[in-house]
Amino acid sequence: xxxxxxxxxxxxxxxxxETGLVSEAMVALxxxxxxxxxxxxxxxxxxxxxxxxxxxxxxxxxPGLDAIAQDAAGNLAIGAxxxxxxxxxxxxxxxxxxxxxxxxxxxxxxxxxxxxxLGGNLLQRPHCWYFRSPAHHCxxxxxGHCFAIRGESQYHAIFDNQACAIVHPSTPATxxxxxxxxxxxxxxxxxxxxxxxxxxxVRPGDDLQCExxxxxxxxxxxxxxxxxxxxxxxxxxxxxxxxxxxxxxADVAVVLVHDPDGTCxxxxxxxxxxxxxxxxxxxxxxxxxxxxxxxxxxxxxxxxALQGATPLSRNDYKLALFEALVRRAILAxxx
Numbered sequence: 001x002x003x004x005x006x007x008x009x010x011x012x013x014x015x016x017x018e019t020g021l022v023s024e025a026m027v028a029l030x031x032x033x034x035x036x037x038x039x040x041x042x043x044x045x046x047x048x049x050x051x052x053x054x055x056x057x058x059x060x061x062x063p064g065l066d067a068i069a070q071d072a073a074g075n076l077a078i079g080a081x082x083x084x085x086x087x088x089x090x091x092x093x094x095x096x097x098x099x100x101x102x103x104x105x106x107x108x109x110x111x112x113x114x115x116x117x118l119g120g121n122l123l124q125r126p127h128c129w130y131f132r133s134p135a136h137h138c139x140x141x142x143x144g145h146c147f148a149i150r151g152e153s154q155y156h157a158i159f160d161n162q163a164c165a166i167v168h169p170s171t172p173a174t175x176x177x178x179x180x181x182x183x184x185x186x187x188x189x190x191x192x193x194x195x196x197x198x199x200x201x202v203r204p205g206d207d208l209q210c211e212x213x214x215x216x217x218x219x220x221x222x223x224x225x226x227x228x229x230x231x232x233x234x235x236x237x238x239x240x241x242x243x244x245x246x247x248x249x250a251d252v253a254v255v256l257v258h259d260p261d262g263t264c265x266x267x268x269x270x271x272x273x274x275x276x277x278x279x280x281x282x283x284x285x286x287x288x289x290x291x292x293x294x295x296x297x298x299x300x301x302x303x304x305a306l307q308g309a310t311p312l313s314r315n316d317y318k319l320a321l322f323e324a325l326v327r328r329a330i331l332a333x334x335x
Contacts, residue, residue: 002052008061016188016217018057033057035219037081037120040112045125048132050141065221066117068092074227077184080119080220084108084172087118097225099234099253099333103175106238109245119220122173122183122197123212126166127247128156139164139208153312155249158319159275161310164204167273168211171251173197174272175236176223177280178253184222185214194224201277211276231258231265235332237325238272248273250321254329256288264288269305269330271322281305284326293334302327 009015018033033055036042045051059065065081068090076096078087087093088104108116130136130147137143148156148165156165181197200213214220238251251272257265267288269281284305291297302323311319 001046002049004046004053005055006058007055008058010061010063012062012065012186012219012221013188013190015057015059015062016186016219018055035059037117037123038083038115039120040108040116041120041124044132048134050125050132059219065119076225076227078118078223078225080222081117083114084116084118084121085110085113087172088113096228097175097179097234099236099255100172100175100179100225102236103172103238103251103253106236106248106251107171112245118172118223121170122176122200122223123214123220124169125211127169128166131166139204140166142209149312153314155247155273156312156315157275158309158311158315158322159271159279160203160205160277161275161312164208164276165312166204166276168201168275168277169247170278171238171248171272173201173278174251174270175234175253176225177278178234178255178268178270179228180226180268182224183220184224185218186221187215187219188217192221197223198278198280204276228255229257229266231260232256233258233333233335235329237329237332239321239325250274250318250325252322252325252329254326254333256293256330256333258334262292264291264293264334269301269326271305271326274318274322281326283307288330293330295331298327298330298334301330 034053036056036058065079067079070076084104088101094101130138131140139146146164157167177198182194183200184194186192234255236253238248240246240248253270255268259265267285269284271279284301287301287304305326
């Protein structure tokens with residue numbers, strides 16, 4: 001690990017002004033400054049020298065970034081520095097957004113959930129073993145090709161994997177995209193902007209070395225969840241190799257809005273650990289809309305969720321896994 005200076009500013013403007021790059025490590029091999037939230041992923045990147053900053057700027061000294069509050073309209077704002085544990089255990093989250101609470105409760109170990117932050121979790125770099133390996137100069141590190149496409153691809157993408165086969169590492173992101181979350185971003189001059197979380201993540205076809213839409217000197221400050229319509233039900237399911245701390249082989253979030261007669265009016269089905277970004281299964285959503293949910297409809301939607309899949313040589317087992325999880329999550333959300 002290279003030596004670096006450490007700063008703990010007291011305001012967002014100071015933090016943003018300190019850094020040219022503000023995710024926990026947006027671009028590999030940065031020689032400048034990076035922001036630190038919980039620091040879980042950043043520590044791994046520093047030890048492997050995937051980032052070599054001269055300055056690490058902690059956000060822990062900035063007040064208010066860990067707040068969780070509901071506005072008068074019923075929308076919920078979650079500060080980017082709120083820990084995964086505090087969000088998962090919050091009464092408003094558990095009551096109104098149980099799929100998010102489920103996703104957070106299954107992320108990492110209890111020790112890590114008490115340190116890791118929601119913002120830092122969304123900004124993790126890929127956990128592809130080729131990207132993390134010093135011996136492999138892959139596309140995300142400026143190399144010539146993706147080693148996973150013809151290599152060890154057991155945990156890699158089954159969609160959108162033609163150029164780079166990473167999967168997005170954030171389990172909470174799956175639920176947040178399904179819930180229609182926005183992210184709030186601030187820069188050093190105090191200007192703010194909001195983006196749908198679904199649009200915040202960057203696909204390999206748009207940029208092979210960046211996973212999010214943060215600009216230089218910009219900080220992710222909050223995640224906003226909309227007030228949900230009457231009749232909204234939801235579920236999140238994940239499957240890993242272990243029941244304890246592990247990244248999922250597959251995870252699924254389903255949000256359904258039912259009319260008073262029980263017909264599904266709106267549906268959101270999102271697959272995690274399936275593609276480089278959380279993937280909306282729009283074909284599955286269309287199967288559900290306008291129908292009463294039963295076992296047959298759920299099975300039809302689960303098959304539709306896999307349309308367009310292009311599994312690699314060692315991860316085609318994910319097809320059956322996702323089909324089962326989507327079907328079960330739909331039935332769980334439908335009650």
